[in-house]
Amino acid sequence: MDVSEAIRKRRSIRKYQARKVxxxxxxxxxxxxxxxxxxxxxxxxxxxVVRDDGRRRRLAEAAKGQTFVGEAPVVIAACATMxxxxxxxxxxxxxxxxxxxxxxxxxxxxxxxxxTCWIGAFYEEEVKKVLNIPPEVRAVALLPLGYPDxxxxxxxxxxxxxxxAFETWx
Amino acid sequence: MDVSEAIRKRRSIRKYQARKVxxxxxxxxxxxxxxxxxxxxxxxxxxxVVRDDGRRRRLAEAAKGQTFVGEAPVVIAACATMxxxxxxxxxxxxxxxxxxxxxxxxxxxxxxxxxTCWIGAFYEEEVKKVLNIPPEVRAVALLPLGYPDxxxxxxxxxxxxxxxAFETWx
Numbered sequence: 001m002d003v004s005e006a007i008r009k010r011r012s013i014r015k016y017q018a019r020k021v022x023x024x025x026x027x028x029x030x031x032x033x034x035x036x037x038x039x040x041x042x043x044x045x046x047x048x049v050v051r052d053d054g055r056r057r058r059l060a061e062a063a064k065g066q067t068f069v070g071e072a073p074v075v076i077a078a079c080a081t082m083x084x085x086x087x088x089x090x091x092x093x094x095x096x097x098x099x100x101x102x103x104x105x106x107x108x109x110x111x112x113x114x115x116t117c118w119i120g121a122f123y124e125e126e127v128k129k130v131l132n133i134p135p136e137v138r139a140v141a142l143l144p145l146g147y148p149d150x151x152x153x154x155x156x157x158x159x160x161x162x163x164x165a166f167e168t169w170x
Numbered sequence: 171m172d173v174s175e176a177i178r179k180r181r182s183i184r185k186y187q188a189r190k191v192x193x194x195x196x197x198x199x200x201x202x203x204x205x206x207x208x209x210x211x212x213x214x215x216x217x218x219v220v221r222d223d224g225r226r227r228r229l230a231e232a233a234k235g236q237t238f239v240g241e242a243p244v245v246i247a248a249c250a251t252m253x254x255x256x257x258x259x260x261x262x263x264x265x266x267x268x269x270x271x272x273x274x275x276x277x278x279x280x281x282x283x284x285x286t287c288w289i290g291a292f293y294e295e296e297v298k299k300v301l302n303i304p305p306e307v308r309a310v311a312l313l314p315l316g317y318p319d320x321x322x323x324x325x326x327x328x329x330x331x332x333x334x335a336f337e338t339w340x
Contacts, residue, residue: 001172001173002171002172002173002281003171003172003173003176003202003277003278003280003281004198004201004202004278004281006173007202007205007206007274007277007278008205010205010207012207028174030330030334031330032173032174032177033333034327034328034330034333035177035178035180035324035327036177036273037180037182037276037288037325039288039290041325041326043327043328043333045333046333046334046335046339047333047334047335048334048335048336048337048338048339049334049335049336049337050336050337051336051337052337055337055338064258079339087290087291088234088290088291088292088293089290089291089292089293089294089297089309089310089311090294090308091265091290091308091310091311092265093290095261095262095265095266095269096265096266096268096269096290096310096311097269098266099265099266099267099269099270099273100269100270100273100288103206103269103270103273103274104177104273104277106207107173107177107274107277108173108174108177110173111172111173111174118207118209118270120209120257120258120259120261120263120266121257121258121259122258122259123258123259124259124260127259131337131338131339132338132339132340133339134339137339138260138261139259140259140261140266141259141261141266154205155207155211156211157204157205157213158204158213160200160201160204163203163204163213163215163216163217164200164216164217164218164219165216165217165218165219166218166219166220166221167218167219167220167221167222167225167301168218168225168301168302169216169218169249169301169302169303169304169307170302
């Protein structure tokens with residue numbers, strides 16, 4: 001699927017079919033993340049692929065009871081293994097590097113006919129407990145992955161002229 | 171171009187042709203960013219498209235003298251307009267939201283035959299001065315955009331087994 005088509009078709013999916021996701025599809029989604037660029041090529045990421053029923057249910061509870069998180073047959077937890085590197089511009093690398101890698105997965109998932117939903121509404125300490133994540137590691141995002149069981153319309157977007165400027169701020 | 175092909179072909183380009191980038195290509199790159207998902211649908215981004223020679227040169231100086239930044243015919247400055255929203259997981263939304271949008275642009279650029287390079291090595295205050303960015307706004311990334319004048323090999327990536335775990339951390 002074309003990049004622009006995947007970008008246009010992508011939706012945040014909050015209802016999933018029970019249908020299992022094929023291993024080769026999961027592998028291509030993970031590979032898309034693996035190939036992401038990262039500042040200083042740090043690749044300070046680790047992705048935990050969760051398929052166990054009970055564990056997914058506990059992740060859904062940690063995600064403030066958003067049950068759809070556990071209904072997806074796969075949940076990927078995106079973790080940052082190095083959390084103190086700051087770029088000259090003043091930004092920490094890890095949230096940006098991880099976001100790039102996870103969005104690669106999101107777009108590859110669309111190309112595979114799969115749905116995802118970025119989840120930031122979760123209690124990090126609960127998630128770390130469920131997945132045995134070491135104290136120094138940050139759990140940055142959860143990404144349910146599965147066949148969509150809904151076709152939501154796109155959230156409204158700002159108009160181009162609201163978000164683009166030419167040459168200077170105004 | 172296929173999503174997976176764009177992800178595989180993407181490189182950080184540090185040498186650009188002087189050749190002008192067509193407006194319709196720039197528009198599709200910006201549109202890819204506009205359609206990005208964002209936590210709470212905040213879309214707290216503004217992208218400044220810089221084509222002026224002198225201004226690009228000053229951005230290159232602010233980017234610690236990385237001259238190639240100014241040699242690209244277009245530089246996009248990604249700015250965050252709301253910088254205090256924190257998700258339940260403890261992460262600020264803006265670095266993640268902006269990273270997603272910028273990476274959409276990066277992949278669309280590949281599909282257009284264009285090159286980009288994520289730049290985080292810049293003095294933010296200098297960039298803000300060059301582009302008249304208000305004090306409360308953060309300049310998060312610079313993205314030179316143009317026709318590549320090099321074909322670099324990919325930076326080495328960690329192996330899949332180094333970055334993937336199943337069910338729990340170990």
